Amino acid sequence: MRRASFQRFLSSSGKRFLSQKIIPFTFEKYPNVKRNPNFKSIDSQDIAFFQSILPSPQSILQSDLDEFNIDWMYKFKGQSQLVLKPTSTIQVSQILKYCNEKNLALVPQGGNTGLVGGGVPIFDEIVLSLKNFNKIRSFDEINGILKCDPGIILQDAQEFLASKGYIFPIDLGAKGSCQIGGMVGTNAGGLRLLRYGPLHGSILGLEVVLPDGTIIDGMHSLRKDNTGYDYKQLFIGSEGTLGVVTGISVATPIKSNSVQVAFMGIKDYSSAMKLYVKAKQDLGEILSAFEFMDGQSQEFVKKYRSTTSPSITFPLEESYPYYILIETSGSNKDHDQSKMETFLETAMENELIEDGTIAQDSNEAHELWNWRELIPESCQLNGGSVYKYDISLPIRDMYSLIEETNKRLQEQSLIADSSSSPSSSSSSSSKPVIGAVGFGHMGDGNIHLNIATKQYSKEVESVLEPFVYEFVSSKNGSISAEHGIGFQKKPYLTYGRSKEEIQLNRQIKNLFDPKGIMNPYKLL
């Protein structure tokens, strides 16, 4: 028996389910959105040109394109007839230059795990898939600077870095599919932002191709560099609307040699807040994640996992209204361990937590994380169609959003009564909504509201929107904490940005992409 056999529970998350459902085209669902007539449709001459620059037949796809046309949530479906898979910066540049001249619109696409419909076409935009543009360019073992192509999958980058004693500064549930380029495109936040900060801080340089084909080589590797406008920041979170990110230079932190994970049950939301303050006080610089999950979200995961791995047991003996997962990453095992133990024991004595568990080894640690990371997939399996809202709110108001939403859904009689058992009765009930759950990066004031429904419907949507956005706006929150605006949230941009801010954004867009070929119908 080798050690490896003990990696038995590893599941790679972020995988999508094959759905049997028929997904309507986005243009049918949103008849108000019209195709921009300035954009040319693809013809055989265009194909011939692309064939001349992308000689490999695997680089040009013209059939079986559902994988590229349909988004991760099965909510949006475009009609693209053409997928291009360049493998180099020069190829990207040639493609963009040609498209710009011919007025051909395109969508850059990474792992297609984006959650706002930003990475899939709306009409017949060409999909520029970065999938095969996925090499590590270099790694500086002294400074921890990774330079890579955009298409490398986060998990692959993580494995590479782990072998060098480093980690990627961002981690998220979609790691098995999402790409570094896509993460830059959405300015992904994820699970360790609390500790290592946003990509805006970690990215040292980018190589980008502008819509006219110009290559901007900014693959810098300096932590400090005040030489003019920091234009790279504009591309971080630009959602493919300004250009294509073709190279990333990122500062990576040293891998902590002592990592601990604890999972605990909580009786009410105010205890969760107090626990957060206490965690900052007691764990200080070693705290690397503080994740919040409500009871219903774990019921979903229990149900999902009972089908995929029936022998797996829930970490705690009983169920609680809320759960918290805490991770610490430090450099001294004994110190870290005693800090964590003291923290948990005093939290129990003060009745901030009802019960909990600390991972005894890395397998258990990985398992505990699974209970958090599998929530999105579980919502999808339980429901099939999930409305997702990714919200920043002052921590005090965070959970009231979930409560208010549940109340509204009950008032409108769209959801099974929460007093009846959540896991058993709900899916068999006649109500369209199976459950509304809240979970998220509490340490960052970021909560995810997921509403699992049997089917996307106008009836449910009209109860949720603009209600959720109005609620968030009234509390001075953000309607998109980390997922971006994409197609889905575009109509609601005004809830988060003033007229002047939106105008400034437009001017920036026009400066980079005067013809508007880059990811049209999105963001602005």
Add this chain to the structure above:
Amino acid sequence: MLRILVPIKRVLDPQLLPRINAAKKGFEFSKNDKFSINPFDDIAVEESLLLRTKYKDLIESIQVVAIGSMENNKDILRNSIAKGVDKAILVPTKESAGDDISILNECKILEKVIEKTNSNLVLMGKQDIDKDSGIKGGILGGLLNWPLASNAAKVTPSDNGKIVVERETDNGQSTVEMSLPGIITTDLRLNVPRYVSLSKLMKAKKKPIDSLEVALSDEHTDNGKIEILQVEEAIHERKCEKVKDVDELLSKLSETISSTKAAA
């Protein structure tokens, strides 16, 4: 009535790769390395607890025992108490021996512990993932002249006071019935160990860990009978090959499968 003894051992975290020392004769550890209970022993502890849940009246006591220093073993012993065993025993070894005593001596110590605790069923891991020798169950059975049911995938007490054990074998499953006293070694599929509950761990910290001195009259020494010549890291070979279509892929796959089968 069953008086169960579960010998447990501390090993390097299963996900960590041990570092080979400069002399290439063994491993070296740093103070930051994470250790935990040998996963197969964890399964044995879990099985003893599950037996108690299912056959309450059959179980008189469950005890765990570790050999070595208190510092190294207190966590795995406490965790076992928190999980629900009745008693945790530490057999302290001589400073010089550390945790690294020979397997035969370990078994001789266990023999004495079994005698002193009057145990009649030993549940233990089928192997330690650090030494991978897989012989402890057999040696102990030999010393005690007790039957051994190895690689257990299912354990069921039967009405006639014996125990039915389903065993994993290379080509399937074999079911044996074992009389008591006896030894069962646990395989991976037997169960999934529970987590340690924090509230119970806090209570466990207040409970004592019993120390049991064991003196061996005829201490075994290896005396160079077995010498480690060299420890080397395994080389994982990954070969990439391009295939032109699905048919070729399938034929390559079946080729590989049959050739690895033949090799095994």
